[in-house]
Amino acid sequence: MKPALHLDIDDGTATVRIANPAKRNAMTTGMWRALPGLLERCAADPAVRVLVLTGEGDTFCAGADISSLTDGGESSRDLAVAAEEALAAFPKPTVAAVRGFCVGGGCQLAAACDLRFAAEGASFGVTPARLGIVYAASSTRRLVDLVGPSTAKYLLFSAELIDTERALRTGLVDEVWPADALDKRVAEFARVLGSRSLLTQVAAKEFAAAEGAARWEHWAAEARASGEAAEGAAAFLERRAPRFAWRVPGPA
Secondary structure, three states, X not given: OOOEEEXXXXXXXXXXXXXXXXXXXXXXXXXXXXXXXXXXXXXXXXXXXXXXEEEOOOOOEXXXXXXXXXXXXXXXXXXXXXXXXXXXXXXXXXXXXXXXXXXXXXXXXXXXXXXXXXXXXOEEEOOHHHOOOOOOHHHHXXXXXXXXXXXXXXXXXXXXXXXXXXHHHHOOOOEEEOHHHHHHHHHHHHHHHHHOOHHHHHXXXXXXXXXXXXXXHXXXXXXXXXXXXXXXXXXXXXXXXXXXXXXXXXXX
């Protein structure tokens, strides 16, 4: 199978599958390069409410495909950071569904998602110290924000792998499920997210970023114009599911 990113859209959920099974779904330069454009398509598609990132088969992603590194690895690392930043900036909710190895660049991608659900037996690691690579400042900051300084330093300094129990305890993952129950749980949760107000989700996601509070007035005005709160209140009083209609605005 040729290394690739596969996209499927079904019932409001876009599933991006990392596929390079011969190398534990390691990301090639071409895959890093393709991810931002694929995310842009999903962001612009009104049918997409949630994005799930996962791996082909029984592993998530073992990092960068070392054989694909060019220019001493600099080009590939730049592309990896750009792909990670594009994923972190994706406006709609994102969930990483992790089984098997989630290491190096794979862990970067999982950390860039809003939430991470893992199968029992998954392994996590941030491994630039094995290769003498300086981890990107933005990636380091995101990891620290997610798991705290001590765990981030443990992962970065040692390049050791941790199991799902420790990943759950330190906040690297949000839920752990038996391997045969993971897909069902992720699909169910994606449907829950897809039924909620996208306006609320997009604004909350932006506010969660350090610079997000500066856009409070923008989102307050968007909320007033959207009718989402009125629909939510009406649905509650009428004891029905709300029909939220707000969509992410397209490019100007």
